[in-house]
Amino acid sequence: MHKILRDKRLWITLILLVPALIQFFPILYMVSLSFKQGVEVFAFPPTVFPNSLKFDNYEAALKAAPVGRLFNSLVQATAITLLQVFTAILAALPRWRARSLQAKTVSRRSLLP
Amino acid sequence: MKRVDWLPWLLLSPTVILLSVFVIYPALYSIYLSTQNVDPFTHGTIFVGWENYLELAQSEEYWKSLKVSLLFTVYTVVPSIVVSLAVALALNAKPYINGFFRTLFLMPVAVSTAMAAMLWIFLYNPTAGFLNYVLSTFGIEGPNWLADPTWSLVAVAIATVWKELGFNVIFFLAGLASVPPELNEAARIDGANAWQRFWRVTLPMLSPTVFFVGVVSVIHSFESFGQIHILTRGGPAGATNVLVYSLYRDAFENFRSGFASAQAVILFAIILAATFVQFRIGQKRVHYA
Numbered sequence: 001m002h003k004i005l006r007d008k009r010l011w012i013t014l015i016l017l018v019p020a021l022i023q024f025f026p027i028l029y030m031v032s033l034s035f036k037q038g039v040e041v042f043a044f045p046p047t048v049f050p051n052s053l054k055f056d057n058y059e060a061a062l063k064a065a066p067v068g069r070l071f072n073s074l075v076q077a078t079a080i081t082l083l084q085v086f087t088a089i090l091a092a093l094p095r096w097r098a099r100s101l102q103a104k105t106v107s108r109r110s111l112l113p
Numbered sequence: 114m115k116r117v118d119w120l121p122w123l124l125l126s127p128t129v130i131l132l133s134v135f136v137i138y139p140a141l142y143s144i145y146l147s148t149q150n151v152d153p154f155t156h157g158t159i160f161v162g163w164e165n166y167l168e169l170a171q172s173e174e175y176w177k178s179l180k181v182s183l184l185f186t187v188y189t190v191v192p193s194i195v196v197s198l199a200v201a202l203a204l205n206a207k208p209y210i211n212g213f214f215r216t217l218f219l220m221p222v223a224v225s226t227a228m229a230a231m232l233w234i235f236l237y238n239p240t241a242g243f244l245n246y247v248l249s250t251f252g253i254e255g256p257n258w259l260a261d262p263t264w265s266l267v268a269v270a271i272a273t274v275w276k277e278l279g280f281n282v283i284f285f286l287a288g289l290a291s292v293p294p295e296l297n298e299a300a301r302i303d304g305a306n307a308w309q310r311f312w313r314v315t316l317p318m319l320s321p322t323v324f325f326v327g328v329v330s331v332i333h334s335f336e337s338f339g340q341i342h343i344l345t346r347g348g349p350a351g352a353t354n355v356l357v358y359s360l361y362r363d364a365f366e367n368f369r370s371g372f373a374s375a376q377a378v379i380l381f382a383i384i385l386a387a388t389f390v391q392f393r394i395g396q397k398r399v400h401y402a
Binding site (some may be wrong): 008009010012013015016019020021023024026027028029030033037041042043044045046083086087088090093097098 | 120124125127128131183200202203206207208209210214217218220222224225228229232235236238240241242243246275278279364
């Protein structure tokens with residue numbers, strides 16, 4: 001028992017659980033809301049878990065925003081990521097090259113991290 | 114005669130072209146527009162010189178917007194940096210289920226701004242919201258968060274910190290990973306306690322990261338728009354009407370492009386000044402290994 005109490009990692013874990021659960025709770029609540037039906041959303045007291053596991057909201061959402069529109073997001077996200085990574089790497093190269101040239105001529109120290 | 118090294122220019126050209134077309138040209142154009150009065154229907158312009166700026170300087174509403182923006186920056190940047198640094202330090206001390214914690218802290222970053230804001234509308238609901246329910250179990254009667262002028266800015270700030278905390282945690286973890294463990298080890302052998310080691314070793318070594326996160330967070334907070342647009346629309350009674358929101362209203366609700374451009378130029382100047390001040394402070398305090 002004394003050994004467990006002196007375990008520093010365990011204490012850090014327990015302390016971290018508080019902010020971690022606070023950060024996670026809204027996401028859990030979002031998932032729970034997505035299963036709630038009608039007035040259940042505004043029930044008092046609010047419940048963490050829905051009364052039943054119905055996928056009605058998901059069906060309605062897919063009807064309102066068909067898979068085709070998800071495809072739009074996919075294209076946009078892919079294009080932005082590729083363009084950003086591509087331009088950023090190219091832009092960083094001259095700086096890196098200048099530094100490695102400098103390192104060769106000035107001193108070897110700047111090669112160290 | 115020295116040969117011109119064209120390779121760096123070639124490599125930089127995609128960035129330069131994209132930035133020129135989508136950032137620099139529009140920015141210069143809005144400086145031009147800020148000296149014009151733009152007709153909302155014909156888009157014809159008339160030169161008015163300083164008039165837009167004078168109107169802003171005399172507008173009580175705009176000064177209030179400036180105050181709201183500064184408060185919003187303080188409310189978001191300070192808690193966000195302090196909490197994320199503390200979380201990163203704890204994660205760096207190797208707790209059990211470390212990967213699980215990292216996932217939980219990063220999750221809100223993956224939620225889109227619009228979705229996060231909708232979610233907080235539910236959480237902030239004065240009668241059926243979870244936040245006030247939790248407060249009531251402690252015997253505290255929670256305010257009507259988003260509709261109460263004294264609490265709405267705090268409410269928007271909490272939602273913003275919640276969303277962006279994980280991002281700063283990542284930066285601090287990366288910074289902590291580059292602090293050589295020998296330094297802390299040596300300080301420990303010399304008899305420094307955990308508190309001294311943090312202030313004298315870890316924090317100075319981490320100062321470039323703190324500086325970077327600070328600069329980026331301040332810029333980011335001045336430019337916050339999405340969550341404000343969904344949560345409060347600048348209300349109640351202008352309590353969350355930050356500079357960007359005031360700009361948006363004048364540009365897209367009141368159709369006063371010239372007046373809005375003047376606000377954009379001022380906002381740019383403020384962010385530039387804030388960054389400049391941070392760099393000046395950074396030169397003295399930041400320690401680069």
